[in-house]
Amino acid sequence: xxxxxxxxxxxxxxxxxxxxxxxxxxxxxxxxxxxxxxxxxxxxxxxxxxxxxxxxxxxxxxxxxxxxxxxxxxxxxxxxxxxxxxxxxxxxxxxxxxxxxxxxxxxxxxxxxxxxxxxxxxxxxxxxxxxxxxxxxxxxxxxxxxxxxxxxxxxxxxxxxxxxxxxxxxxxxxxxxxxxxxxxxxxxxxxxxxxxxxxxxxxxxxxxxxxxxxxxxxxxxxxxxxxxxxxxxxxxxxxxxxxxxxxxxxxxxxxxxxxxxxxxxxxxxxxxxxxxxxxxxxxxxxxxxxxxxxxxxxxxxxxxxxxxxxxxxxxxxxxxxxxx
Amino acid sequence: xxxxxxxxxxxxxxxxxxxxxxxxxxxxxxxxxxxxxxxxxxxxxxxxxxxxxxxxxxxxxxxxxxxxxxxxxxxxxxxxxxxxxxxxxxxxxxxxxxxxxxxxxxxxxxxxxxxxxxxxxxxxxxxxxxxxxxxxxxxxxxxxxxxxxxxxxxxxxxxxxxxxxxxxxxxxxxxxxxxxxxxxxxxxxxxxxxxxxxxxxxxxxxxxxxxxxxxxxxxxxxxxxxxxxxxxxxxxxxxxxxxxxxxxxxxxxxxxxxxxxxxxxxxxxxxxxxxxxxxxxxxxxxxxxxxxxxxxxxxxxxxxxxxxxxxxxxxxxxxxxxxx
Numbered sequence: 176x177x178x179x180x181x182x183x184x185x186x187x188x189x190x191x192x193x194x195x196x197x198x199x200x201x202x203x204x205x206x207x208x209x210x211x212x213x214x215x216x217x218x219x220x221x222x223x224x225x226x227x228x229x230x231x232x233x234x235x236x237x238x239x240x241x242x243x244x245x246x247x248x249x250x251x252x253x254x255x256x257x258x259x260x261x262x263x264x265x266x267x268x269x270x271x272x273x274x275x276x277x278x279x280x281x282x283x284x285x286x287x288x289x290x291x292x293x294x295x296x297x298x299x300x301x302x303x304x305x306x307x308x309x310x311x312x313x314x315x316x317x318x319x320x321x322x323x324x325x326x327x328x329x330x331x332x333x334x335x336x337x338x339x340x341x342x343x344x345x346x347x348x349x350x351x352x353x354x355x356x357x358x359x360x361x362x363x364x365x366x367x368x369x370x371x372x373x374x375x376x377x378x379x380x381x382x383x384x385x386x387x388x389x390x391x392x393x394x395x396x397x398x399x400x401x402x403x404x405x406x407x408x409x410x411x412x413x414x415x416x417x418x419x420x421x422x423x424x425x426x427x428x429x430x431x432x433x434x435x436x437x438x439x440x441x442x443x444x445x446x447x448x449x450x451x452x453x454x455x456x457x458x459x460x461x462x463x464x465x466x467x468x469x470x471x472x473x474x475x476x477x478x479x480x481x482x483x484x485x486x487x488x489x490x491x492x493x494x495x496x497x498x499x
Numbered sequence: 500x501x502x503x504x505x506x507x508x509x510x511x512x513x514x515x516x517x518x519x520x521x522x523x524x525x526x527x528x529x530x531x532x533x534x535x536x537x538x539x540x541x542x543x544x545x546x547x548x549x550x551x552x553x554x555x556x557x558x559x560x561x562x563x564x565x566x567x568x569x570x571x572x573x574x575x576x577x578x579x580x581x582x583x584x585x586x587x588x589x590x591x592x593x594x595x596x597x598x599x600x601x602x603x604x605x606x607x608x609x610x611x612x613x614x615x616x617x618x619x620x621x622x623x624x625x626x627x628x629x630x631x632x633x634x635x636x637x638x639x640x641x642x643x644x645x646x647x648x649x650x651x652x653x654x655x656x657x658x659x660x661x662x663x664x665x666x667x668x669x670x671x672x673x674x675x676x677x678x679x680x681x682x683x684x685x686x687x688x689x690x691x692x693x694x695x696x697x698x699x700x701x702x703x704x705x706x707x708x709x710x711x712x713x714x715x716x717x718x719x720x721x722x723x724x725x726x727x728x729x730x731x732x733x734x735x736x737x738x739x740x741x742x743x744x745x746x747x748x749x750x751x752x753x754x755x756x757x758x759x760x761x762x763x764x765x766x767x768x769x770x771x772x773x774x775x776x777x778x779x780x781x782x783x784x785x786x787x788x789x790x791x792x793x794x795x796x797x798x799x800x801x802x803x804x805x806x807x808x809x810x811x812x813x814x815x816x817x818x819x820x821x822x823x
Contacts, residue, residue, distance in 0.1 A: 253603055291637070294633060301622075309618060312611045316607055316608040323600060
């Protein structure tokens with residue numbers, strides 16, 4: 176079996192070597208730029224590792240793994256326009272560097288390019304992979320739409336928040352993993368287990384993200400703590416806080432989240448004080464543990480030997496316990 | 500064989516009945532709205548008619564024909580954002596009705612939905628259709644990028660203008676037709692002929708569009724004449740005029756095209772006077788005839804009886820001689 180580092184290197188090399196047309200450069204430069212900014216490459220890694228559980232030949236999963244990564248980066252590109260985000264992975268967002276129109280169109284081309292990569296799937300499994308990919312992609316759009324819709328709401332029920340992150344984050348991790356499993360020749364039952372595994376992992380991953388944004392350290396994250404609070408974004412922490420706070424605290428928190436005048440550090444400190452008083456960090460940690468447990472349970476049910484599951488188990492623990 | 504009217508009715512009914520999820524309505528309502536605004540349905544019609552040349556069973560081509568139409572309407576949706584167009588087919592553009600962010604995201608979902616429809620293609624031909632669809636879609640994006648790039652240029656060589664419209668318009672007509680032909684079981688040779696036919700037809704179609712925008716009548720077009728001139732858009736007419744005009748006329752025309760202060764009617768009248776003095780309308784008519792001749796020639800080379808080619812021949816003549 177391949178180590179995580181070996182698979183990461185294979186993915187990085189493949190993505191780096193993707194053949195984009197040279198013209199029109201105004202269309203393809205932003206795409207190459209987006210893909211060269213790195214990131215965790217978590218989704219293709221999940222695809223490759225899932226494939227490797229069932230097969231020693233992982234090369235067949237590579238174009239599909241890259242397709243998911245290109246699709247993911249396309250969503251970031253368009254999301255950054257919608258959120259008017261200035262920076263992505265420490266560099267100017269595409270719409271800031273090339274303008275909104277170029278960002279829209281390059282994003283569109285990027286999505287089509289992700290489908291281009293799927294063409295390389297074995298024709299025998301293409302219809303199945305194509306269906307999973309479409310299903311996944313559409314759900315990611317639904318998740319982004321709910322996320323935007325929620326911005327206008329004072330508070331969101333926890334159930335709706337969890338549904339939103341399952342669509343926006345977990346589903347794509349699950350899609351990536353199950354596409355990898357299909358490439359590796361997994362049975363339908365094992366594909367279902369991989370899907371459950373990666374969905375639950377995705378939930379834990381996103382809630383860990385929410386925790387780190389408020390409780391991480393700038394050193395390990397590489398960005399300022401409290402970005403979500405500063406921007407008034409809905410996270411697991413705000414959602415939980417709004418659910419358990421009394422009327423008075425709820426009003427105070429709502430006012431803080433919408434306050435665009437207060438100095439960022441003070442706003443973050445005050446919101447964190449409310450979180451601490453309500454114990455929402457602990458609630459979030461408990462949720463991460465619960466989702467992680469469900470993920471590892473699904474993984475344990477796979478019809479393969481323990482040794483083949485082991486790298487994926489380790490990745491899951493790394494991701495849910497991570498500091499950055 | 501089916502008549503054009505019968506095929507149009509089948510397409511309209513199918514598109515009308517497309518099952519979109521209900522939630523989130525903010526995502527799917529703009530899509531349903533876009534698709535309900537009608538239009539010529541030219542691309543699915545080409546797909547269905549191309550299929551019908553080779554097969555009496557046209558139902559198999561229907562989802563693919565609809566996929567091309569959904570994709571086309573997605574491009575219009577995103578193009579309207581980029582062009583800041585207020586109206587599409589007599590109704591407010593999606594970004595004006597729901598805002599830019601919704602328009603970006605609904606467009607994205609619409610593109611994915613077009614791929615969803617392709618899932619229904621016979622697995623035996625799916626890889627081939629998928630490749631044609633991706634190739635076509637990416638070229639349409641390239642065409643739109645060139646179109647945007649050209650806006651910043653004073654003049655564009657005719658060769659570049661023709662390349663741009665081949666990508667932006669002709670390639671999608673060709674993609675639609677050849678996908679239909681593949682569904683109908685056409686040989687590779689006949690697919691190539693259909694591709695040539697629809698590409699040449701697409702060129703003639705687009706140049707006819709350019710002519711009508713300047714020389715049509717408001718009654719038959721249903722919109723004000725001279726929209727391209729008012730907006731300073733590059734068309735076959737401006738491109739030809741810039742190529743053959745002397746230095747003085749070129750400067751005058753360039754100045755007029757960029758003039759945003761002049762009353763629209765006066766601007767249109769002055770530009771038309773220049774066109775007339777240069778004979779660019781005649782040049783455009785000659786180009787339409789040349790492309791149409793090449794299209795019908797490719798059609799005549801198909802390995803089918805004359806009777807099976809006949810409805811497509813009639814459509815081609817209708818499109819290139821049309822008044823609206």
